[in-house]
Amino acid sequence: MSVCSFHDYGALDAGARAALLKRAESDAEALFGKVRPIIDAVKAEGDAALRRFTRDFDKADVKALKVPEADFDASFKSVEPQVIDAIRFAISNIRSFHEEQKPEPQWLKEIRPGAFAGDRWTPIRSVALYVPRGKGSFPSVTMMTAVPAVIAGVPELSIVTPPAPDGGVDAATLVAARLAGVETVYAVGGAQAVAAVAHGTETVKPALKIVGPGSPWVVAAKRLLAGVLDVGLPAGPSEAIIFADGTVDGRLAALDVLIEAEHGPDSSAYIVTHSRDMAEAAMAALPGFWARMTEQRAAFSQAVLKGPRGGIVLTRSVEESHDFINAYAPEHLEIQSTDPFRHLGRITEAAEILMGPYTPVTLGNFVLGPNAVLPTSRWARSCGPLSVTDFMKRSSIGYVTQPAYAELAQHARELARYEGFSSHENAVSALRDDVLP
Template sequence: MSSVSFYETANLNSEAYKNLLRRSESDLSVFMEKVEPIIEAVRTEGDAALVRYGREFDGAKPLTEATLKVSEAEFDAAFDTVDAEVIEAIEYGITNIRSFHEEQKPDPMWFKEIRPGAFAGDRYTPIQSVALYVPRGKGAFPSVTMMTSVPAVVAEVPELAIFTPPTPDGSVDAATLVAARIAGVETIYKCGGAQAVAAAAFGTKTIKPALKIVGPGSPWVVAAKRRLSDMIDPGLPAGPSEAIIFADESVHGGLAALDLLVEAEHGPDSSAFLVTHSRRVAEEALAALPDHWAEMTEQRVEFSKAVLCGENGGIVLTSSLEESYKFINDYAPEHLELLSTEPFEHLGHITEASEILMGPHTPVSIGNFALGPNAVLPTSQGARTYGPLSVHDFVKCSSIGYVTRPAYAEMAKHARVLARYEGFSSHENAVSDMRQKYLGNR
């Protein structure tokens, strides 16, 4: 394995700098071609295609059309399978996640008197059906179940269904079932990848179609969401994991290295950079990585080395604090740690990041599992226009207007002028004396 990638921004030309900002799913053209036949098969064959792909892609040989949906018995058995301390941790996390998202929930309606006798406002209602995607390709993720399910339940979405790839024995990860039930979702389909997105979009004999799908996934999932965006709302762009660990002179580089590995271990398609203007911190991080790898499992070492020794990860040494801020904002990371004993001094300089975790005691691990803010976040520079998954992703807004008779004349006068200017005669007629004939004294 090659050495950890090390970049000094002072030595990078514009093209090399731009390459550092790229993510593994930046070019989806290959995946867009590959998901096309999968989507078409699900559209035309339904459950049969889902079973075939579950066996082919996930190795789930026992999977059948009759077992695509998780049964109540499977939910019950999961609570006997999962260790009590894991269930306790799931309950702890869900309690915090629910508390956070309940604060986000908008009032059902607000109304304001814009002018005397003229009122306007917003009314919020839940989206009627949403699919929650929980990946499984490189591990089991009950935490994603927690993060997607809780805000959806808080938002009171009537129809919720989790889509997650089956295990080779045709089941679903037991902790994921526990998390789903505790969160309040008991419809789970054993279906992942591009075929899950297609099933959520088109529906099958077993699966009801949904209006929206949320949750992180592989480039296959991202490509399928993009391809089917005219059939189903794809939600925020959530692809392979990515993180920037910013560290200033107040922390030890070994701590930065410890946290750098958190998102890097997700898989070889992840992205993870340590950004610092301190050469001491950079060198301490480099020196500490072998010791940290020695404490990890073989698979996670393999994944994180692929990231940190490749093009999508490593250490970025900047020439100044300001240049570190610039790189972070240009990168617009999914996860950002401000490793500093005075993180609030840096916070005001960051405008482009999905999640900002501050200080030496707030690693991404706590954000992912326990703190409460949502860890389903936009990737691939999505932070420039999207925020984290929230209750707002599960509701939609209707504007409300009500004009009383005393307020009508003034409003009609100005509406009539603009309608005439824009050349819309029916708009003008609707607020002219023609209307008065029908209103009379009402």
């Protein structure tokens, strides 16, 4: 068996090319039948259903669905000091980046003399942050979701995250939550957590919105509950493209394609290059890197890179590489080149673009500052990374003074009459003039 899947893009027909674009998230609809009863049970039974599903799916008995303050305190004693220092470092960078995103609370522009229009930004009243746990612990997701939410000023913030088999929440996640400014954490995950956030239970307070990446089960629950709460940007299983133009050592491409591939067998990860020498060098390097990974993570990444949603895509030209990347619209994109800016203008469809050999996805996921909660499954074509404004809502403001009114009313009357709306027309007619001061 070959080291990894090898896709000669120029030799593929249209169907095979389309298959390369498919993600595990595309299968979420197949789970609707299994997820809908979970949602219904949580809505009807509340906490009892959460505890039952947590035993069934997470193999955990949770003593307290809401994590007690004592567990937060204990987490700072159980997590190694260097990890806490790294969390503080990351939060500082993430906060610095996202503070620049926060819009002005209000702006007004004089559209015509005496007529003003603008926007006002206010925080969403309540938001839940989903932090996954199934294939690892993710204090990084806690930081990426909590920091911009706190900067936005959301008054009611909570985290939902699956418990470990002992019923507790990952200690580093609790450290990150407290350092970011969130003190409400619920030990519940999966589709049942999304249902709890949507409908509320005896313990879990309902929220207006939920953000954060999750498994296909979480994605399916979000889709089914999209009419009940705002489910945020579509963030499913991890995916990445490492684009190598032949100017950087092929071993770097192999090293970095494993970053997102190790998340789980439902991830997607490709090396894309028009250089056969680069492709062969990357392929030759993979076994050595797998040997230096944990057994579980090596198995995950091998399943991805040897399967239908991963491996090496060999194109016929750098332009064809650009075209494939834009068609794929990856969550994470690395441009492995000594001149990455040469390619930047040609790549328009990627949620995160990390440039050059010194900017691996690892830095973006943890400490660089930009948000690593990103749209997956080709949604990068129409939306971008999680940001401060995802935790805020925008209201339009209008203010027309007496001297400006007549001109605007005249033109509005004409449009209202043309569209056949008599009340619209009457509201800016002589009828209004008779009652205005």
